Amino acid sequence: MSGKGLNGTPLTRDFANGGVSFWYRQIGLPARRDALPGARDYDVAIVGGGYTGMWTAYYLKKSQPDLRIAILEKEFAGFGASGRNGGWLSAEFAGSRERHARARGRQAMIDLQHAMFTSVDEVIEVTKAEGIDADIHKGGLIHVATNAAQNRRLHQELAELRTWGFAEEDMRLLTKEEQESRISVAGALSATYSPHCARIQPAKLAVGLARVVEGLGVDIFEGTTVSEIRPRGADGRATAVTDRGTVTAEYVIRATEGFTAGIRGQHRQWLPMNSSMIVTEPLGEEVWERIGWGGFELLGDEAHAYCYAQRTADGRIAIGGRGVPYRFGSRTDVRGATQPQTVAALHKILTTLFPATAGAKIQHSWCGVLGVPRDWCSTVHVDHRTGLGWAGGYVGSGVTTTNLAGRTLRDLVLRRETELTGLPWVGRQVRQWEPEPLRWIGVQMIYALFRAADRHENAQMGRTSAYARVANLISGR
């Protein structure tokens, strides 16, 4: 990346270093808040200032304004995946529907899916009500198949979704003409459309949420790293140990997603999986005329190492995919810097799907971490005995799920039995990941197999490649 900002201004050190994400390059990094000034006591202490932490603080404070709530954040609110994602505010939920249904029955999983549909609108309504302008546009979601195996999978998935509460109006096949008139994707064989998805500018949502929760009276301490979380002791208080002092609270909620392995005793909890993105320069009218995309739908493909894309409010394409999936020992990235080979791979996907972008410059690249539980299913939980709670393991579908998590954590902390606390992702216990080097070897194998499967399927195979079936078996998805 060049050493110049979008309008020719020199980049700050953060951006010159690869930096955090394009979304912050657009709006500037927020001014830092103060660190924790020393030992404190709160009703609720939330570890992590991403969407999960901030939605939880928001709904708790809205329900009970006298609650004393602190967010403890090691960098700045919105530093993690919440400020770096692809901006799909979608109703997709991580994890196997069958697994959730086994725990609480099929209807409970269908209820969870409907809760995801309404969560998309909830985020849109709250942002409107709170004056958060996050470039939100609810144009829906298009999944496109670009080879015969993907085409077959897309049809199978649609048939499967019909049995899980997806009516025709929730997802349907597009005719060739409809698909072409929405987005012209080279080599598209078929496509589905779901209205339950909106485009967002992720950092605008994160920065806006931080402003709103702070305005409600939540203390956000930045530059404050939590090293350990302890259950209630004899004094009945749970504890978050930080480098700036110890915070005691009635409840300590962990909302650290892909960074969770950095907290003592959590090393094998959620695997930090990497995802990378690139963004083009603003594209000219002639390019948009060839591509279309006037409805600002979100776009994904059906590859095993799938991609996700959006048309930004200022006329660029932002597109992401897996890149280097995992670093040995659950290490996370260095402030969002991504590797040249990942940028090249994403550029190839971009220009293959949209040949009209061949001449467009790539203006920024970055990566971030998502949290992957051993069974790939998100969970939310509060233990009233220990005073500890958490939400996460969203894999690649956390933008909307964090909102559902925030409202569910509110109900759990306030000991309310609601429709939300009866959903099947509440209170699930998931086994830990294997120790190293098994973890590293396993993830390398899974993604090598997925890439091999995609290559095979691109070479005209009509069925899902056996490589992908083996990868799914190893991954435990």
Ligand SMILES: Cc1cc2nc3c(=O)[nH]c(=O)nc-3n(C[C@H](O)[C@H](O)[C@H](O)COP(=O)(O)OP(=O)(O)OC[C@H]3O[C@@H](n4cnc5c(N)ncnc54)[C@H](O)[C@@H]3O)c2cc1C
């Ligand atoms: C590149 C990328 C693209 C994605 N695209 C999409 C998408 O389009 N749609 C979608 O639904 N999902 C997407 N996701 C996933 C989604 O962004 C996340 O699931 C969601 O943002 C998780 O929010 P969170 O608050 O739980 O975690 P984060 O946003 O990661 O927040 C965790 C916070 O905890 C802080 N923290 C960590 N450790 C400590 C500690 N020890 N002490 C104090 N603070 C700590 C971190 O600094 C961070 O701010 C994407 C993720 C990535 C990385």
